[in-house]
Amino acid sequence: MPPFLILNGLEKSFGDQTVLRDISLEIEQGEVLVLLGPSGSGKTTLLRLIAGFEQPDEGQILVLDEDVTPLPPERRNFGMVFQHYALFPHLSVAGNVAFGLESRGVPREQRLSRVAEVLPLVDLEGFEDRRVQEISGGQQQRVALARALAPDPRLMLLDEPLSNLDPSLRERTRRELKSAIRRVGITAVWVTHEQEEAFDVGDRVALLNHGRLEQVGSPEELYLDPQTLFVAGFVGRASTLKGTLVAAGQVKLGDGRFVGQGATWPVQTVGEVEVSQEVVISLRPEGLELTETDRPDALAGEIVERQYRGEVTYYRVSLEMGGDVLVVGGTDRAAIGSRTGVALRQAKRPARAFPSPSEDSK
Amino acid sequence: MSRRRQALGGMSLVLVLVWLVGYPLLITLLEALGIPGAFSLAPFLEFAGRADEWRALWHSLWISAASVVLAGLVGVPLGLVFEGVDFPGRRTLGALVALPVALPPLVGVIAFLFLYGESGFVSRGVQAALSLEKAPWQLSGPGAILLVHAYSMYVYFYLFTRAALVRIDASILEAAASLGAGRRRRLWRVTLPLLGPALVGAALLTFMTSLASFSAPYIFGGGFRVMTTQIVASKLNGEIAMAQVESVTLALLAFLGLWAMRRAEPGHTAVVGGVRGVAPIRRQLRRPLVRVGATALGWGLAIFLLLPHLTLLVISFVPPGTWTTEAIPPVLDGSNYRSLASAPERLRPVLNSLWMASVATLGAIVLGLSAARSAVKRGGRMGGLLETLLSVPWALPGTVFAIALATTFSVNRPELGRFVLVGTPWILPMAYLVRSLPLTGRSSLAGLRQLDPSLEEAAASLGAGRLRRVWRVILPLLRPAILAGASLAFITALGDFVTSIVLYTYDTRPISIEILSSLRLQDTGVAAVYGVLLMVVSAMAFLLWGRERRA
Numbered sequence: 024m025p026p027f028l029i030l031n032g033l034e035k036s037f038g039d040q041t042v043l044r045d046i047s048l049e050i051e052q053g054e055v056l057v058l059l060g061p062s063g064s065g066k067t068t069l070l071r072l073i074a075g076f077e078q079p080d081e082g083q084i085l086v087l088d089e090d091v092t093p094l095p096p097e098r099r100n101f102g103m104v105f106q107h108y109a110l111f112p113h114l115s116v117a118g119n120v121a122f123g124l125e126s127r128g129v130p131r132e133q134r135l136s137r138v139a140e141v142l143p144l145v146d147l148e149g150f151e152d153r154r155v156q157e158i159s160g161g162q163q164q165r166v167a168l169a170r171a172l173a174p175d176p177r178l179m180l181l182d183e184p185l186s187n188l189d190p191s192l193r194e195r196t197r198r199e200l201k202s203a204i205r206r207v208g209i210t211a212v213w214v215t216h217e218q219e220e221a222f223d224v225g226d227r228v229a230l231l232n233h234g235r236l237e238q239v240g241s242p243e244e245l246y247l248d249p250q251t252l253f254v255a256g257f258v259g260r261a262s263t264l265k266g267t268l269v270a271a272g273q274v275k276l277g278d279g280r281f282v283g284q285g286a287t288w289p290v291q292t293v294g295e296v297e298v299s300q301e302v303v304i305s306l307r308p309e310g311l312e313l314t315e316t317d318r319p320d321a322l323a324g325e326i327v328e329r330q331y332r333g334e335v336t337y338y339r340v341s342l343e344m345g346g347d348v349l350v351v352g353g354t355d356r357a358a359i360g361s362r363t364g365v366a367l368r369q370a371k372r373p374a375r376a377f378p379s380p381s382e383d384s385k
Numbered sequence: 386m387s388r389r390r391q392a393l394g395g396m397s398l399v400l401v402l403v404w405l406v407g408y409p410l411l412i413t414l415l416e417a418l419g420i421p422g423a424f425s426l427a428p429f430l431e432f433a434g435r436a437d438e439w440r441a442l443w444h445s446l447w448i449s450a451a452s453v454v455l456a457g458l459v460g461v462p463l464g465l466v467f468e469g470v471d472f473p474g475r476r477t478l479g480a481l482v483a484l485p486v487a488l489p490p491l492v493g494v495i496a497f498l499f500l501y502g503e504s505g506f507v508s509r510g511v512q513a514a515l516s517l518e519k520a521p522w523q524l525s526g527p528g529a530i531l532l533v534h535a536y537s538m539y540v541y542f543y544l545f546t547r548a549a550l551v552r553i554d555a556s557i558l559e560a561a562a563s564l565g566a567g568r569r570r571r572l573w574r575v576t577l578p579l580l581g582p583a584l585v586g587a588a589l590l591t592f593m594t595s596l597a598s599f600s601a602p603y604i605f606g607g608g609f610r611v612m613t614t615q616i617v618a619s620k621l622n623g624e625i626a627m628a629q630v631e632s633v634t635l636a637l638l639a640f641l642g643l644w645a646m647r648r649a650e651p652g653h654t655a656v657v658g659g660v661r662g663v664a665p666i667r668r669q670l671r672r673p674l675v676r677v678g679a680t681a682l683g684w685g686l687a688i689f690l691l692l693p694h695l696t697l698l699v700i701s702f703v704p705p706g707t708w709t710t711e712a713i714p715p716v717l718d719g720s721n722y723r724s725l726a727s728a729p730e731r732l733r734p735v736l737n738s739l740w741m742a743s744v745a746t747l748g749a750i751v752l753g754l755s756a757a758r759s760a761v762k763r764g765g766r767m768g769g770l771l772e773t774l775l776s777v778p779w780a781l782p783g784t785v786f787a788i789a790l791a792t793t794f795s796v797n798r799p800e801l802g803r804f805v806l807v808g809t810p811w812i813l814p815m816a817y818l819v820r821s822l823p824l825t826g827r828s829s830l831a832g833l834r835q836l837d838p839s840l841e842e843a844a845a846s847l848g849a850g851r852l853r854r855v856w857r858v859i860l861p862l863l864r865p866a867i868l869a870g871a872s873l874a875f876i877t878a879l880g881d882f883v884t885s886i887v888l889y890t891y892d893t894r895p896i897s898i899e900i901l902s903s904l905r906l907q908d909t910g911v912a913a914v915y916g917v918l919l920m921v922v923s924a925m926a927f928l929l930w931g932r933e934r935r936a
Contacts, residue, residue, distance in 0.1 A: 123847030
């Protein structure tokens, strides 16, 4: 069986600004794929290409091997949830939900019964006759989902569906949307700029930056095995330090003229890196620990910031060799201003070394 | 494929608009230059060499400038009072005071005539009070024109002032107060300067309206000619080439005004730093004496401004021949209304106006909406062109358009897009349609701009094709904007005098023309009945406009 949705070499420019470059992706039936990226990365444009609101300059969009690229949105049979919901203000909740069925010429009786079927899916039974202005933001969000689901689309597209909600409502609505999508079992493409949301709802996450796909994979893959420095930095918390690859898997940091101003740490290299080349290593806070300053594998520094998070405490350490790192500390309190050593926590995930951006072609 | 069809649709819209709006103007310009035939500047040179032409041009300009000053003197204080002070009846009066702008100019003119004219209420009153031999004054010449202009055009200043006042951030005034500025100082140093852009806008609008004004100069001008009346006089004298040259000149002036207006537009908002705060609170009047005074002043002003229309209503009940020398009409009954209902020939103009205005409005809605939608969707140069075409008839005096249409559609050259429509029942609805386009088109544009484009996308993603999207989403949501534009369009068409007088035929004579001939026949009661009819229908449409605009 072919993949459900194939994006094949999509390119899009607006004027002389290239928004998407060579995007190729495959999505399996029933999968929820999240398009993640900072604002301006092209994720919404990609979603609009899939929906058919924009036409790609190059490339095709295939659904079960059928090329839908030339089809207008109304003939693609995709559902879409808009960032600001785009509920029709002149129609009731039921009127909104039934709209897609009406467009398909479904008779009134069946429309009503389908509305009655869909509203419970989003916990809105009994809301049929309400005006859409009268209901809360979270409820509007669910009406938008119900409206998109009602015509039984092949694919569900969601454009930052939670960004318009209060932070307090966001998590609950996320759970509800996620479970409704799972229950229906529909294939979905979900756009967001929030990593936590992406990891929560996505089977796989496609990370976009400057119109390019940086990496596509499960949340675990993105977090544990980032393929570019951008991914390592965008996903989760990470600190970066500059160093030199001195042997396979060994990076020398600092000049080491004094104790604590240099160390050689084991790393896992990503991409083409050769010995004696400059690299940037990316470090997760939980991969580092606070130690004595006189250990040979420790870098010395001063604690400049402390963020207490309940289960853990993050310390920002300004290193004497230059740069600063974020470290997960123990339960013991270390005072701001005190001198400390920072070392790799061997049992935890290793540091990753990427080609230094200045030598990278980009 | 659908894209090509869209582009084709856009092109044909542009063509229709160009044919209706731009083409007649071009033909007029060309014919004024002697084309087809030998190119010649002779009519222009003749124009430049005639003293009466220069006089008319000068009259137009100074009357317009003086109208701006007078209208501002009435409108701005009125706006300050109605927006700044709370008194009983403020809301109702505030709406009533804006009414003159919606009434056909001709109605305002004859209402003035009945109130302040030689045999009007006021002059008869003065005559009786002072036992004079004859009327104490004559309502004619530039003074009368200015009076009518100030009376009908203060509304622009009034409305613009109120709108700008609402937009002023209260904290700016509070800041001034905290810096020690008293009420008067705040008004002069803060409020009025912030109103600046709005006042410039109102001034230009007044200037342009005054430049295009025809009814007042036509009725009251006598020998005092302005450009609009000069054009119609040339046309009636058979000096077609001269009428064309005069039209071109007036059109140039109007375009200059439009250009100035466009330049003045960006500074329209009195908001600093992009943050919009809370509008200033209206002053509550606590001291009873001040309260009574303000209320009396507000009501007094409103009544004074609405008095002409009340007069019209009274005159419409005066039977023919019963009011001779008395200060107050001795008999009032409904005989004028009855004569209208019983004589088909008298009802005819009413029916004419109704059907022609309806057809024109309908056409203007369809064309205006389609063009606006196309302009918003494609934007860019094509969108800009469509928008300009939609605005042009608004900027140009009706007289100019009437001459342009009369020139273009009195020749049968189908291959050039010219047909003989002058003398047929279709020329007036067509003229009304063109004149109404800016009203329906611009309100559609404003409505469409406020519409979230994702609403239409949502409908498309739910499987709705283009027609269904328009019918089920766009039209219902634009209803207020469309109705608002349409009601103004209908009013304009129904009461039109300026294009009608150039283009009407006896069979299609509209109400305004019938008012004129009734006046000529000294049939003031009947003229007043027609005036009241126009007033009532217009007021209804205006109220509908207000309701829909607020919705």
